[in-house]
Amino acid sequence: MNFQEKLKELRPYVTGLRFVKDMPVVDVVFDTGWVFNEESTTIIIKESEKVKNYFMCYSEDLTVDIDTILDYVKRAILYNKEIELKKGLRTRFGYELDQLFTNMSYEKLLNLEFKFKEPVNGISSEDKKDVEALMK
Numbered sequence: 001m002n003f004q005e006k007l008k009e010l011r012p013y014v015t016g017l018r019f020v021k022d023m024p025v026v027d028v029v030f031d032t033g034w035v036f037n038e039e040s041t042t043i044i045i046k047e048s049e050k051v052k053n054y055f056m057c058y059s060e061d062l063t064v065d066i067d068t069i070l071d072y073v074k075r076a077i078l079y080n081k082e083i084e085l086k087k088g089l090r091t092r093f094g095y096e097l098d099q100l101f102t103n104m105s106y107e108k109l110l111n112l113e114f115k116f117k118e119p120v121n122g123i124s125s126e127d128k129k130d131v132e133a134l135m136k
Contacts, residue, residue, distance in 0.1 A: 006070060010070065010074060010077065012029070013028055013029060013030060013073070013077050014027070014070070014073060015027045015028065015029050017066065020058070022062060023059065023060065023062065024058065024059075024066035025056055025057070025058040026056070026057040026069045026070060027054070027055075027056060028055045028057055028073055029051075029053055029054050029055075030053045030055065030076075030080065031080070032052075034053070034080040035076070035080065036072075036076045037075075037076055037079045037080075038072065038076070040072060042059050042061050043057055043058070043064065044058055044059060044060065046058075057069050
C-alpha cells in the first residue's frame with residue numbers, strides 16, 4: 001500500500017501531517033469516548049486543551065518515522081471501531097434476550113445455552129464453572 005492509500009484509509013480521523021523541528025506530527029480527531037489503547041515509550045500523545053477530541057501524535061526520538069506513528073494511530077482506530085461494533089452486537093443480542101425472557105416461560109429458559117460456532121479460546125475451565133454456577 002502506498003502512502004496516499006494509507007492516509008486515505010485513516011480518514012476522517014487523521015486530519016493532518018506536519019513537521020515541527022524535523023519531528024513528524026500526526027493530527028488526529030477521534031470520536032467522543034475513543035482512546036489510545038496502547039502505551040508507547042516513543043510516541044507522545046498530546047491532547048488539545050482547546051479542541052475537543054483533537055490529539056497530536058509525535059515522537060521526540062527522531063528515529064521514529066511517520067509510518068510508525070501512523071501505524072500506532074491505525075491500531076487505536078481499529079481498536080475503537082471494534083469496541084463500537086461489539087457494543088452494537090451487545091445491544092442487538094440484549095434485545096433478542098429481552099424478547100426471549102418476555103415471551104418464554106422460566107422452565108424453557110432454564111434450557112437456554114450460549115454457544116459459539118467455533119471454539120472460543122481464553123475462557124478457562126474455572127470461568128466456565130463460575131458461569132455454570134451462576135446459571136443454576
